[in-house]
Amino acid sequence: LKRSLNQAIAKEKDLAPCREILDQLEAHDEAWPFLLPVNTKQFPTYKKIIRSPMDLSTIRKKLNDGIYKTRDDFCADLQLMFVNCVTFNEDDSPVGKAGHSMKTFFDSRWAELIAH
Ligand SMILES: Cn1cc(C(=O)NCCN)ccc1=O
Numbered sequence: 866l867k868r869s870l871n872q873a874i875a876k877e878k879d880l881a882p883c884r885e886i887l888d889q890l891e892a893h894d895e896a897w898p899f900l901l902p903v904n905t906k907q908f909p910t911y912k913k914i915i916r917s918p919m920d921l922s923t924i925r926k927k928l929n930d931g932i933y934k935t936r937d938d939f940c941a942d943l944q945l946m947f948v949n950c951v952t953f954n955e956d957d958s959p960v961g962k963a964g965h966s967m968k969t970f971f972d973s974r975w976a977e978l979i980a981h
Pocket residue numbers: 897898899903908949950953954960
């Protein structure tokens with residue numbers, strides 16, 4: 866379906882805050898477990914337990930490649946990343962704690978973005 870120029874501009878506006886939030890997530894002190902895909906050689910059971918891996922570099926690539934059509938598509942991949950983390954890691958582990966901290970940060974920034 867061909868988009869008008871206005872629709873293309875509207876789409877760009879809608880996703881612009883996603884770039885901003887992603888910048889902040891990547892810069893977060895507790896982003897280290899999420900910057901790259903989980904190393905399945907280091908964690909051989911990961912692929913068996915987590916059927917849909919997701920990480921910040923993959924989200925960045927999808928955003929840059931125009932894969933996300935709406936903000937909610939973007940938000941769904943972040944929620945997937947956090948659910949994967951809770952599934953695979955103990956809450957009181959270093960990665961588990963980082964995941965909870967990053968999710969709390971994301972949810973508050975997302976609310977500001979949507980609630981204006
Ligand atoms: C998201 N996640 C990350 C790791 C990890 O150790 N990442 C840092 C590598 N330097 C392990 C399990 C997990 O679910």
